[in-house]
Amino acid sequence: GAGVSQSPRYKVAxxxxxxxxxxxxxxxxxxxxxxxxxxGQGPEFLTYFQNEAQLDKSGLPxxxxxxxxxxxxxxxxxxQRTQQEDSAVxxxxxxxxxxxxxxxxxxFGEGSRxxxx
Amino acid sequence: KQEVTQIPAALSVPEGENLVLNCSFTDSAIYNxxxxxxxxxxxxxxxLLIQSSQRxxxxxxxxxxxxxxxxxxxxxxxxxxxxxxxxxxxxxxGTASKLTFGTGTRLxxxx
Numbered sequence: 001g002a003g004v005s006q007s008p009r010y011k012v013a014x015x016x017x018x019x020x021x022x023x024x025x026x027x028x029x030x031x032x033x034x035x036x037x038x039x040g041q042g043p044e045f046l047t048y049f050q051n052e053a054q055l056d057k058s059g060l061p062x063x064x065x066x067x068x069x070x071x072x073x074x075x076x077x078x079x080q081r082t083q084q085e086d087s088a089v090x091x092x093x094x095x096x097x098x099x100x101x102x103x104x105x106x107x108f109g110e111g112s113r114x115x116x117x
Numbered sequence: 118k119q120e121v122t123q124i125p126a127a128l129s130v131p132e133g134e135n136l137v138l139n140c141s142f143t144d145s146a147i148y149n150x151x152x153x154x155x156x157x158x159x160x161x162x163x164x165l166l167i168q169s170s171q172r173x174x175x176x177x178x179x180x181x182x183x184x185x186x187x188x189x190x191x192x193x194x195x196x197x198x199x200x201x202x203x204x205x206x207x208x209x210x211g212t213a214s215k216l217t218f219g220t221g222t223r224l225x226x227x228x
Contacts, residue, residue: 043161
């Protein structure tokens with residue numbers, strides 16, 4: 001596709017429910033990132049994939065958060081047993097290059113806004 | 118650990134005014150610094166990317182500078198327009214694999 005696509009755009013979950021957020025990166029992009037953005041804050045790093053390999057997951061806030069990119073293209077961020085503090089916008093970004101934080105331009109999707117009641 | 122700070126947090130200027138947004142970072146050994154724009158309810162759009170070997174980048178009415186020794190970057194917007202109203206974020210690599218973002222400057226350009 002022309003850009004990074006994320007779905008759903010909006011998700012309302014009851015506390016304790018599991019959710020899955022999808023990211024379709026730009027075709028051919030090697031690097032894929034997930035960020036969490038709370039209201040009024042800058043995005044916070046969650047995890048990074050280089051093709052199908054998850055090379056950095058240091059930003060995942062708890063073991064309730066899990067991300068995968070099994071075929072090196074589409075990625076899914078799963079949150080188990082959602083809590084109110086998980087409410088945020090989840091942004092996906094991709095880049096053509098490896099180690100995009102060092103040298104490459106990132107392209108962001110519009111995000112998935114999660115509200116946990 | 119890389120920390121990125123942006124001032125001011127919010128700024129309101131009349132149309133036509135030139136303005137400067139500031140970004141400071143703690144780890145001067147950065148590979149690059151990027152400036153992004155975020156409109157309400159939208160994702161981030163990359164505006165300018167300055168490599169560590171560069172001092173500035175220009176795109177249209179935007180000019181970004183990078184001073185690694187002082188840990189600072191500035192985004193200069195010339196002849197501001199109402200369409201420039203958005204939140205502007207700077208980001209520098211905390212490691213080779215991730216960016217550390219500032220909290221942003223919310224800009225409003227009034228008629």
